Amino acid sequence: MAWGRWVTIPSQIFVEIVRNTPFLLQAFFLYFGLAKLGVMMPGYVAAIIIVTFNSAAYATEILRSGMLGIPKGLLEAGDSLGFTALQQFRYVVARPMLRAALPALSGQFIIIMLNTSLLSAIAIPELNYEASNLASTSFRPFEVYVVVAAIYLVLSSVFAGLFALISRRVSGSWGTERRMQDIV
Numbered sequence: 001m002a003w004g005r006w007v008t009i010p011s012q013i014f015v016e017i018v019r020n021t022p023f024l025l026q027a028f029f030l031y032f033g034l035a036k037l038g039v040m041m042p043g044y045v046a047a048i049i050i051v052t053f054n055s056a057a058y059a060t061e062i063l064r065s066g067m068l069g070i071p072k073g074l075l076e077a078g079d080s081l082g083f084t085a086l087q088q089f090r091y092v093v094a095r096p097m098l099r100a101a102l103p104a105l106s107g108q109f110i111i112i113m114l115n116t117s118l119l120s121a122i123a124i125p126e127l128n129y130e131a132s133n134l135a136s137t138s139f140r141p142f143e144v145y146v147v148v149a150a151i152y153l154v155l156s157s158v159f160a161g162l163f164a165l166i167s168r169r170v171s172g173s174w175g176t177e178r179r180m181q182d183i184v
Contacts, residue, residue, distance in 0.1 A: 011060070018057035024118045026050050031122040047124045051112060058108045066101030067093065098170050106163030110156050117152075127151060 018026065031046040041049075070093055078088035120129035131148040135141035 014053075015057045015060050018054055019061065023050070023054055023115045024121060026054060027119060027122050043119075043122055043124050046122060047116075047119045050119075051116065054115070055108070055112050058112075059105060062101050062104045062108060063097065065104075066097040066099075069100045070096050095170065099167075102163065102167045102170055106160065106167070109163070110159050113155060113159065114152060 027046065027050045030050050031041070031043065034041070074092050074096065075088070078092040083091065116124075116126055117128035119126055120132065123129070127148060131144050135144040138144065
């Protein structure tokens with residue numbers, strides 16, 4: 001397609017910039033840097049934008065690597081069956097791509113959830129921000145941060161469990177598909 005380069009090149013530049021700069025620096029640039037240029041936004045809007053952009057850049061690379069891992073023979077099979085590009089993606093590419101990419105996507109999701117603690121630096125009242133306030137008023141920082149660490153551990157474990165369930169579903173290991181060893 002003629003417009004492919006007009007989309008591909010800017011998206012590659014975006015992904016490289018986001019992946020090769022620290023999350024905290026991106027938050028500072030978006031919140032403080034744009035304010036210096038006259039673009040004011042509430043902290044929660046900046047937080048949503050930075051988490052979305054950061055997640056999108058990493059997810060793009062993870063899904064791209066999952067797509068690159070699809071054997072050429074599968075794509076040729078889709079072509080030989082006369083599938084349209086959308087049908088080929090739906091019936092041939094999507095499931096193996098997700099199967100390959102899901103472990104990395106789940107890890108990236110958990111990293112993004114943990115990185116939101118850095119947003120306290122731009123005065124977003126998230127868990128770490130509130131813990132800091134509580135620790136400074138209660139004079140019990142050790143206890144406060146142990147509880148916060150436990151909360152993050154529980155959240156990470158819950159999300160890891162949910163992604164394991166999704167991964168089992170995508171892999172078809174709930175008996176919804178017949179696997180090769182069941183047929184033989």
